[in-house]
Amino acid sequence: xxxxxESGGGLVQAGGSLxxxxxxxxxxxxxYTMGWFRQAPGKEREFVAAISRSSVSIYxxxxxxxxxxxxxxxxxxxxxxxxxxxxxEDTAVYYCAAATSAMYxxxxxxxxWGQGTQVTVSS
Numbered sequence: 009x010x011x012x013x014e015s016g017g018g019l020v021q022a023g024g025s026l027x028x029x030x031x032x033x034x035x036x037x038x039x040y041t042m043g044w045f046r047q048a049p050g051k052e053r054e055f056v057a058a059i060s061r062s063s064v065s066i067y068x069x070x071x072x073x074x075x076x077x078x079x080x081x082x083x084x085x086x087x088x089x090x091x092x093x094x095x096x097e098d099t100a101v102y103y104c105a106a107a108t109s110a111m112y113x114x115x116x117x118x119x120x121w122g123q124g125t126q127v128t129v130s131s
Contacts, residue, residue: 010034010106010120017125020094028089030104030122037085041107043118044078044089046100058112067112094129102127
């Protein structure tokens with residue numbers, strides 16, 4: 009069992025930056041691929057970024073590539089999402105999740121989810 013708690017969301021102007029954190033409980037954090045997803049009102053939850061257990065492999069959705077950076081610190085049981093050059097269309101609830109599957113871009117691959125943190129980007 010892994011419990012995930014996101015933090016760092018908020019209100020920011022377009023072009024600004026935010027850094028999301030996701031703290032995990034348990035001693036097996038390094039066993040999981042970690043992902044970030046987001047869900048805007050009326051839309052399906054979508055993949056944002058994922059990072060493999062040892063940070064060797066990193067994946068991004070095309071919509072955030074070059075603006076967002078995912079990283080993890082296994083010693084601190086924490087995964088991060090640095091978001092730069094934010095756009096109004098980035099407004100959503102952001103979730104972190106843990107997976108053992110290689111299908112990093114699929115919601116169904118993730119076993120554990122945080123409660124989400126709201127990110128609002130004003131124009």
